[in-house]
Each structure stands twice: as C-alpha cells, then as structure tokens.
Ligand code: ADP
C-alpha cells in the first residue's frame with residue numbers, strides 16, 4: 001500500500017462515515033459533531049453497528065472507551081465485542097450497542113480525582129466525544145471519550161479542553177461580528193504540538209533502574225563528549241533510528257496522523273517530530289497517540305523512547321512546543337496579517353488580546369507547565385526560564401510602539417498608522433532567524449508556547465491559553481459592542497492595551513542573567529519551581545476567571561490543584577527511594593570493591609619489598625575521604641524520607657522541595673565524583689556516555 005492508501009485506514013473518519021452510514025444517520029451525526037447537539041439513541045445504535053462492522057473487518061475484537069484522566073496518560077478498558085448467542089454458550093455473536101458507544105462506566109476509583117469522587121462512589125462515567133474520530137489500536141476499537149463523575153465534575157483533561165474551546169469560540173465570534181463578519185459560524189483553536197524525545201538502546205535502558213522507575217537518570221558523571229560540538233542537531237539520521245522513524249510514520253499514517261518533520265535535536269540521542277496542525281481536540285488526542293506509539297514502535301526496534309523532560313543532566317531536556325492559533329470555519333487564520341486595513345485592525349485586536357491575556361495571567365501559564373520533571377528543564381540554559389514573556393520580533397514591536405505613541409512608523413516609507421484606515425506594513429514571518437529562547441513567541445501566523453514539558457498533555461497549557469484569551473477578547477467585546485464610534489474606540493482600546501501590557505514583550509535573549517534582572521524591574525513573575533507556581537492556580541482572581549469562562553467550578557479547580565501537588569510529591573518520593581536504593585546496591589558496593597582492591601594491592605606491594613604505592617595511596621585516601629561525605633548525604637536523604645509527615649498537600653510539597661530535592665542534589669554530586677574515580681569494571685550500570693551513544 002502506498003502512503004496515500006495507508007493514510008487513515010484505521011480511523012472511522014468522515015469518508016468511512018459517509019460510505020457506511022445511512023444518509024439521515026450521517027447527517028444527524030454531523031450535526032452533533034458541528035453543533036454539539038444531542039444524539040438520539042436510535043441514531044447511536046446505527047452508528048455503533050456500523051463502527052463495529054468496520055472495526056471487525058479491520059481485525060478488531062474489542063472496543064474501549066479511550067480517555068485522558070488526570071494521570072496525564074491515556075486510559076482504556078477493553079471490552080470484547082463477543083457475547084454468547086444462547087444460554088449454552090454454543091455460539092457467539094459480535095455485539096456493540098449505541099448505549100455502549102455513548103456511555104461507559106469504568107471502575108475508576110484508582111484514577112486521581114483530588115477528592116472529587118470519594119472511593120465509595122467509585123464509578124465515574126465516560127461519554128463519547130464525537131468531535132474526535134474513533135480509531136483502531138491493538139485490535140481494539142478506541143472511542144475518544146470525556147470522563148466525568150456522577151455529579152458531572154470533570155475528571156479528565158479533555159472536558160475542560162472542550163469547554164475552553166467553546167469559550168474562545170463564543171468570544172471570538174462576538175469580535176468577528178463587530179468587524180462585520182457574518183459568514184463564520186465557528187472559531188476553532190488550531191494546535192501543532194512539536195514533540196521532543198530521546199531514543200536509547202533498550203538493553204542499556206534495562207540496566208538503569210532509575211530510568212525504569214523514574215524515567216530519568218538520578219546520577220551519572222558527565223561523559224567526555226556531550227553536545228558541545230553540536231554535531232547531532234539536524235545531523236544524518238542513523239540507520240536504526242531511520243528504520244524506527246519509518247515504521248513510526250506508517251503507524252501514525254494509519255491513524256490519520258500526518259507527521260511533517262523528524263530530525264535530530266541538539267542533545268545526543270535526542271530527536272523531534274512535528275505533526276501538521278489540526279483543531280485542538282484532535283491534536284490533543286493525536287499527541288497522546290504519538291507518545292504511545294513512540295514507545296511501542298521503539299520497543300519493536302530494540303530501542304527505548306524517553307519522554308521525560310530531563311532524562312540526562314548536562315545535555316538539553318525535552319519540550320513540547322505548542323503552536324497555537326485561531327481559525328474560523330471559513331478558513332481564516334485570525335492570528336495572521338490580512339490584506340485590507342480593516343482586517344489588519346482585527347488582527348491587531350486579536351494580537352493585543354493575546355498580549356493582554358499573557359501579561360495578566362503569567363501565573364496561570366506558569367502553572368500549566370508546572371511539574372516535577374519540568375522543574376529540571378525550565379531555566380536550565382536550554383529551555384525558556386520560568387519568566388513568561390512574549391516575542392514579537394523587532395518589526396512588529398516597532399509597529400506597536402508607533403501605534404502606542406501615535407507616532408509615524410519608520411518602515412520602508414514613513415507612515416502614520418491609523419487603525420482600520422492604514423494597512424500594516426508587511427512584516428516578515430520570521431521563521432528562520434526567530435528567537436528560540438522565548439517562552440511565548442509570535443511566529444507570523446501563530447504563537448509558539450515553548451515551556452510545556454515533553455511528557456505533558458497538550459490539554460494542560462491549551463486550556464489555559466484558550467481561557468485567558470477568551471477572557472481578554474470578551475472584555476474587549478464588552479467595550480466595543482457598546483461603542484458609538486467603533487473605529488475610534490477600537491483605536492483607543494488597542495493603544496491603551498499596548499501601553500498597559502507592553503512590559504510582557506521581550507525580543508532579547510531569555511536565557512541571559514540580565515533578562516532575569518530586567519524582568520524583575522518590569523514586575524514580571526519569576527515562579528522558579530512547581531511549588532512556587534501551583535498556589536497561583538487557585539487564587540481568587542483565577543477561581544473567578546475559570547468560573548466566568550465556564551472552565552472549572554471551584555470544586556474542580558481545587559481538585560486539580562490537589563492532584564498536581566500530590567503528583568509532584570509522589571514523583572519525588574519514588575525518585576528519592578530509587579536513589580537511596582541505587583546508592584546502596586550499586587555505588588557503595590562498587591566503591592568498596594575498588595577500595596578493597598587498592599588496600600590489598602598496597603599491602604601486597606609492601607610485602608613484596610616496599611614498592612612505590614603513591615598512586616594507590618592517593619586514590620584510596622581520596623575515595624575514603626569522599627565516602628565519608630557520601631555516607632553523610634545518603635543518611636540525610638534517608639532521614640528526610642522517613643521524617644516525612646502527612647499534612648496539608650502544599651506543606652508536604654514544600655517539604656519535598658526544600659529538603660528532599662536538595663539532599664538528592666547533594667548526594668548526586670558526591671555519587672558522581674565517586675563514579676568518576678572508579679574503574680569501569682567496578683560499575684554494573686551503563687554510564688552517561690554509554691547511554692547517550694547507545695544507538696548506532
Ligand atoms: P517551523 O517550526 O519551522 O516554523 P512551522 O511553522 O511550519 O515550522 O510549524 C511548526 C508547527 O506549527 C507544526 O506542527 C505546524 O503544523 C504548526 N502550525 C503551523 N501553522 C499553524 C497554525 N495556524 N496553528 C497551529 N499550528 C500551526
């Protein structure tokens with residue numbers, strides 16, 4: 001099969017629906033998809049039947065509601081299509097009803113809910129989301145669903161995402177109407193999520209318990225060669241990796257996922273993949289599938305894919321760049337310069353809403369990328385710092401400054417920019433030499449949010465971007481709808497907001513120390529860690545914002561806050577235990593064996609007639625000295641873990657941050673020093689260089 005034939009073969013997409021559903025059923029379903037209207041059970045029954053027949057023809061034996069609980073990974077519970085046809089079970093029939101399609105009841109007591117769903121009422125339910133296509137994976141028909149409690153509280157990442165899309169849609173349409181656009185009936189959020197990851201040899205991976213339990217290395221001395229030569233970035237792809245990428249492409253194509261680029265990233269063993277953008281609900285589902293397939297396809301090739309934000313210290317970590325834009329159902333990108341002055345004014349208004357939204361909600365954007373893993377990455381000289389700012393490029397910034405000051409813009413010709421009257425000078429799309437250090441960059445027709453970690457769900461940050469932009473647009477719409485002189489008030493509004501929020505615009509080097517100082521002067525937030533950031537999630541301002549936009553009730557918000565705190569603590573707990581264990585099982589025995597050999601050698605040499613033992617003496621002395629510090633630090637970490645007391649989740653998280661994280665860092669430092677002194681044969685574990693260069 002060629003690529004075009006392969007594409008989407010495992011997806012119950014629009015083509016399949018058109019050929020397999022009776023016309024009136026197809027129309028009813030389309031209406032539900034486009035407008036979210038209710039689907040009658042008899043229609044659902046027909047759809048379910050067609051889905052089942054199609055899936056069975058493709059070799060599926062099971063179906064599953066596929067959902068995204070707050071664990072961050074997807075969940076599925078497989079049910080067989082097979083039912084006994086008679087009481088003696090002599091025959092079987094393949095069954096799948098409309099009821100089973102529309103609603104599922106997984107036993108969900110073990111999913112995190114932050115107290116929303118007490119365990120005695122264990123069942124949440126999953127509800128079919130017809131806006132994302134069903135697909136086949138592992139001979140199972142997967143039905144994308146939202147996951148809620150019986151009280152209707154969202155227990156997943158998809159529900160708030162869908163709500164936030166509705167919020168932007170509603171507010172953006174108000175603006176479009178003000179600009180005389182009556183043809184668009186929907187504004188969609190489009191997302192392209194670039195995914196970074198590491199690939200290492202599976203056998204090497206299996207020898208590192210820290211990678212197995214924590215997804216990242218907890219110790220390991222720097223290899224002689226890291227990424228300093230920058231010879232991996234865009235370098236030739238190795239045959240084994242290339243074979244992996246080829247199969248991955250095919251598997252993704254079958255699921256209707258179009259991957260545009262696959263190249264080597266900066267760090268050794270690091271790669272990146274970018275799918276072609278799509279509407280956000282599908283992009284979020286696709287990104288989950290991409291992460292899953294990266295792992296399973298790698299495994300087939302004797303490789304392991306690491307999605308952790310920082311698997312290796314000393315080389316770059318992995319992010320997930322979220323490209324975000326707004327697009328009408330008539331195909332107009334609202335974050336793009338148009339042709340006429342009036343469209344330019346509309347573009348400026350959307351642009352300024354994003355600027356206002358980001359400036360007023362730096363805290364929420366920071367919360368949306370918070371997590372134990374990303375704490376190692378943000379601000380670590382390879383990823384944006386924890387300070388949120390927007391990159392616009394010099395030209396657009398100058399245009400905004402000219403507008404703000406009502407001064408002529410010195411472009412190719414000197415022009416006074418009258419909003420809605422003059423056309424914006426054409427500024428370049430700036431794709432080649434744009435600022436890669438910015439956390440939130442305007443890239444010509446979209447914004448690129450570069451802070452999210454590689455393992456995050458697309459939904460995490462997109463919910464926030466959608467919500468804050470919806471709120472800003474809504475505020476503008478409130479003002480403009482009341483205006484008696486639209487053009488004049490529009491210009492006033494844009495000017496006032498540039499003035500008010502320009503502090504968030506920064507085109508320089510975000511990695512520099514000067515920026516940190518400058519940002520502080522500008523009064524921008526610098527929430528360096530997850531624990532600093534998370535409390536912002538539930539402030540009065542943000543609780544009201546989420547309520548106003550219909551994204552989270554106060555209960556839902558508090559539960560999410562708790563889940564994030566718990567998750568942070570659990571990850572650190574596992575890491576600390578793994579580290580202690582590895583120190584005792586690997587580093588100490590290796591160090592002792594080496595010291596023992598040295599001591600024996602010294603003794604033997606002396607017995608043989610007093611040979612010079614300078615080397616052995618010095619090494620032994622050094623190791624013995626360092627072992628003492630090592631033991632102190634190991635005991636401190638162990639004590640920190642045992643001293644742990646239950647309490648308010650935020651206090652516990654603070655405890656982890658202030659004691660456990662610190663003592664792990666100290667212990668790692670000595671462990672790495674010891675590792676550096678040991679002969680290779682004393683260590684059972686693969687070293688950094690052996691992991692980073694394990695794939696040939
Ligand atoms: P580059 O990173 O070289 O600038 P692109 O701009 O083409 O490459 O794309 C980066 C990512 O942004 C891709 O995943 C792409 O599909 C996505 N993207 C492009 N246009 C949009 C858009 N309008 N909305 C959302 N994502 C987009």
Ligand code: MG
Pocket residue numbers: 194321448
């Ligand atoms: Mg990018």
